[in-house]
Amino acid sequence: MSEYCPVDITPPELQPSALAHHVPDWAEAARTPADVTDWPQRQNAALVKFQLDDRGWPMHPGGRTGRVGRNLGKWGENRAADPIVVAGTGSDRRILLITRDDIHQEAIPGGMVEPGETAPAALVRELREETGVDLSDHQPVVLGRDLVDDWRQSDHAWVATTSALYVLPATVSATAADDALDATWYPAGSMAALETAITAAGRTLYAAHRLLIARALAHLA
Incomplete structure (x- = not known):
């Protein structure tokens, strides 16, 4: 061995x-x-x-x-919160992603839960801080509490996240801030459509978030 x-x-x-x-x-x-x-x-x-x-x-x-x-x-365990925001339906569906400033990849606009903070509060805060979108009056669907294949993890420190789905009737204005370099509504009628759109934009989807997004889109199917 x-x-x-x-x-x-x-x-x-x-x-x-x-x-x-x-x-x-x-x-x-x-x-x-x-x-x-x-x-x-x-x-x-x-x-x-x-x-x-x-x-x-x-x-x-x-x-x-x-x-x-x-x-x-x-x-x-380091707790994170990942708000997955989707607008519209069918082939017109869009998903809100940010360009992370640490790895320069497209990702869910989430982040770490602060000491004493609840996951629901962190979902709202992270989304507002990184995109300017305030969904404090919306009730999301919690999709899972999972390990994240985060690039910073080690044998003795890792990330686990609460991912939650917010569904809007139409897109809303989003402006990148905090840890985000950009905020973009991408076509998300399917995972294939999303990945095609991200590639066409010359960008890359953060691999650790792919399964979280795929689960959200499957939930809406």
């Missing part, structure tokens, strides 16, 4: 030596999972259940990732 040799993906600002002097406002101060004191509470509250290893460190529910360290705000 070959030896497991994961890569440490911890950025400079989250290295233990850096955290000893300054903790970014988006991250917890724990230098390693051993410094976290509330693992039972985190396990009980997790969107996707996970276990601890013999050291008491969290283990990615999906298995080994080939990466260790932390490039996310917290060790263990």
